Amino acid sequence: MAYPAGVPAELQEKLQLLQKQEGDAEKSKPSVQPYEVSPLLRDTIDELDMWGNLREIQEKGYTVLTNVAPPEFIEDFCAAVRRVGSGQNKLHLDPTFVDAACNRKVYALAEFMCGQRPLLSQFAMSIKEQGKPGDPLLPPMHSDQFWVPTPFPEHNQLLTCCWALDGEFTAESGATHVVPGSHRLRRHPTKHEIKHDRELLQPTSGPRGCVVCWDGSVWHSGGVRLIPGQRVVAHVTYSRIGMRPLESYVGFMPKETISANPRLASLLGHTLDNFFENTPTRPFQFLKFEQLKRISQSTYDKAGFKKELADYAKEFLKNNPSAIKTFMKENMRKAQERSKL
Template sequence: MLKRFSSTATAAEVEQCMREEGYAIVDNLVDREVIDRLNQEIMPYVDKTPPGLNDFVGRKTRRTGALIARSPASRELIMNPLALGVTRGFLGHASTFQLHLTQVISLDPGQPAQTIHRDEAWDHYPFPMEYDLLCNTMWAMSDFTAETGATLLVPRTHLLPDEHEFEEKDALVAEMEPGSVLFYTGKIYHAGGANRTQDRVRHGLNINYTVGWVRQEENQYLSTPRELAETLDDELLKVMGYQLGGPALGWVRDFEDPLTAVRAESATRFLGG
């Protein structure tokens, strides 16, 4: 049975479960009203998103990004206090953390289960087991069930030092109601499940965070037009990457704070002494 928490769970409790199990589920963290707004805002874009071009991303799976620009409701989930608290603790070994990607993953009927994999496998670089780069979330936008293709997890595999192969039978199913969220590490073996229904699409909002010094999977600066970025609050902009990613990483112009790129009134915000 998978480990689950109520919406009153603390960031420390969820973080501890992630360190021990590789994941944690928080039930009904946001109201259905937020999910309804999210669905209303993003579905026109989902409907226009083409399916994947290979088996891994899913030939009956649609992946819709640029959510900060397209959905104000998604910004609420990106900045959810529990999500940020868990991420801040889990990635606290780095100077800063940032948004890694935003995407709605829609599994259409007939989509087979994805190959079980780790997310933290960039360019074949062997990251140390004791250093985590990712804190991932999957928010249920529709019912996550074994039939619709709920996320598959192989608990505690984030502790395995070597590469392994797992099959669907080895995994547990992260069933969730809309408004619930799955936290999981970049090292745990997981996959999208098989949608075995005839007429139901499984929609999940994938929001991942990473340490501030790596390149983001989704380019937030190009995904969000500057004129929109200028209207967003500072804290969201920092999570998007408008901050230093570490000592002397990411400054602009004359050694200035990255926020000055979208804040004319902050043009004198220098980083040097």
């Protein structure tokens, strides 16, 4: 195994010895690597025929999803965006917005790019009027993970999915422009590069209802509509489970809506796992460390994890029969302490 520069030679020797001693059956599951498809996701990618999209976003930093939703849904989605208007924090304002955020094909790409249980970071809409040649591209060329320092992590952190709602996505209709391959630079564009953005940017394209998706590192900009009509799009941004979302819908989404939609609950962080934002009355449980670690590595299998814990508990109690009494006493003590808060 090759070690990164700076790892002490003594540590390398110790690790190599431990790796030789480690049996194949006991080897810990490695994290899914950048652009590697988790075995738990493969069947979904097969079913949705998305392998070409995965290759494209790995190579170019963006891809165009087609046949994502029926034409009537796109009509309803577009009408809802026109009714609500441009802006952010819009998820709770129409049922079609929730359906779009939870779309199976888009969600599968979000899981591929952002790992298991991605979060909804932002739901925003944009309506632009017809412009003219020479108008500046707005917003200026940028990468979406602007609060991540450079060099960007090798694992992608964000995925933005732009729904083209008003018609075909072309350079003339105001399609999003990207710099293919710029995600490999793992940095923000410089001021000089932004000044010369038209020398770098290329328009995306796709039929009405397509979803143009790009990773958090790729450089891109909005387009200028040069034909009559409006440019109507919705941007849905997903992030890794360990990243803080840009938007919060606490108190805005009915609890019944969330509980009836497991995918929405997961996207909003409303699960029963209680990984984050714990309180004195709801403290973090130690086993959650291992569960959260595996989710962040895209290796978490719920059934397998439960069996693993059960097998470990049986073996532990077999070797430590008095431990159960100590465990129960400690749990009772903690419960009593919480009841006093």
